[in-house]
Amino acid sequence: MLCLERRMLGLVGFIGGDLHATSGRLLRCTVRSSAVQQSSGSTHHPQRVWLSSQAPLCGHHTPKHRTGLYGPFTHPQQTLGSSRGPLSLFTQRVTLSQGPNTSTAKIRLRTRLVVTLLFGGGLLGTWWYVRNEKQQNHRMQRIEQLKKVALGQGDFSLLDHRGHRRTKRDFLGSWVLLYFGFTHCPDICPEELDKVSAVVSTLDKDRSLPAVQPLFVTVDPERDNVAALERYVKDFHPRLIGLTGTPEEVKVAGKDYRVYASPGPKDEDGDYIVDHTILIYLVNPDGLFLDYYNRMKDDVQIAESIRNHMKSYVKL
Structure with missing residues (x-):
């Protein structure tokens, strides 16, 4: 007997994925039985049978391994291992x-x-x-x-323009601009002290920077006494302090900064010029000489240099 329904069921299972998922659907197959026709000897119309997907196929027993037209039939679920295609x-x-x-x-x-x-x-x-x-x-x-240079390392003891004794220790913790000159100087000393005053005023405008203390040390103690210094410093910055002393005390102070000073010959009136070093010295809060500025440096350049020194300063 040719069981076409088995082949059809195999194709349906392969496409649908799971035979049990198609429960309730009916399959129509046509069963041709040559044996029935031969035994009856009469022409018999093909028998139409409606099968449920859950009913036994082609008989009362459904074998575990079915045999189809092309060999043993394996259930698609066994082949795929899941209900999916x-x-x-x-x-x-x-x-x-x-x-x-x-x-x-x-x-x-x-x-x-x-x-x-x-x-x-x-x-x-x-x-x-x-x-x-x-x-x-x-x-x-x-x-x-x-x-190692030992420039400005020594201490000094001088009188300020108010008559008070001052030493180097009094200025520790402050930035100091120091200038050596004399009150009878006709032009150079006033110009340099004006420059010092301008530098201090410029730095004072920057509130983030510490104050700078300007000092003026005379190299002519014979004429520059306390009273002479008091009159002289009034023409410059208000914080400018004038310092004087005995010839020996002034000499010691100048020696620490290697200042050269030599009085010239006197004229008919007894006046004379003092030849001296023309430099502005910068001293840091530790009392150490840090830099110097000659006449070629203007107040803007000096102020900028001091500002940079202040920013890079590290307290000892």
Whole structure:
């Protein structure tokens, strides 16, 4: 007997995926029985039989392994292993295989970003540390050089223009602009003291900077007594302090800064000019000589230089 319904059921199961999912559907098959026709000897119309997908096929017993026209028939559910078709199964497998790989790639990317940031931050921190160390070492070397020069390292004891005894220790903690000159100087000393006053006034405008104390030390103690200094300093910055003393005291103070001073010959009126070093000295709050400025430097350049020294200053 030719069981066409078995082949048809196999195709339906392959396309639909699961025979049980098609319960309630009816399949119509035509059964031809040559044996019935031969035994009856009469022409018999093909018998039409309506079968349920849950009813036994071609007999009262459905074997576990059926035999069809092309060999043993295997249930599609046994072949696919699931209720889904082959395309759905393939898609599921591709999705499952790609999911973990995508997550792993994201984790690797994040890890690389974190490592890159940490590495870059470490390099930046190292560069900043080395840079600061280099600047600090440069400052310390500069200070050591100043100490070896021993310029301005000694102390002095002089009288100010009000008659009070002053020493170098009185000005520790302050930035000092120091100038050596004399009150009878016709032009150079007044010009340099005007420059000092302009520098101090310029720096005073910047509230972020500490105040600068201007000092004027005479190199002519014979004529520049306390009274002469008091009259003289009134023409310059209000904070300018004039200092004088005995010839020996003035000589010691000038020697510490290597100041040259030599009185010239007297004229008929007994007046004379003192030849001396023309420099403006910068002293830091530790009492150390830090820089000097000659006549070629104007007040703007000097103020900018002092501002830079203040920013880079490190207290000892």
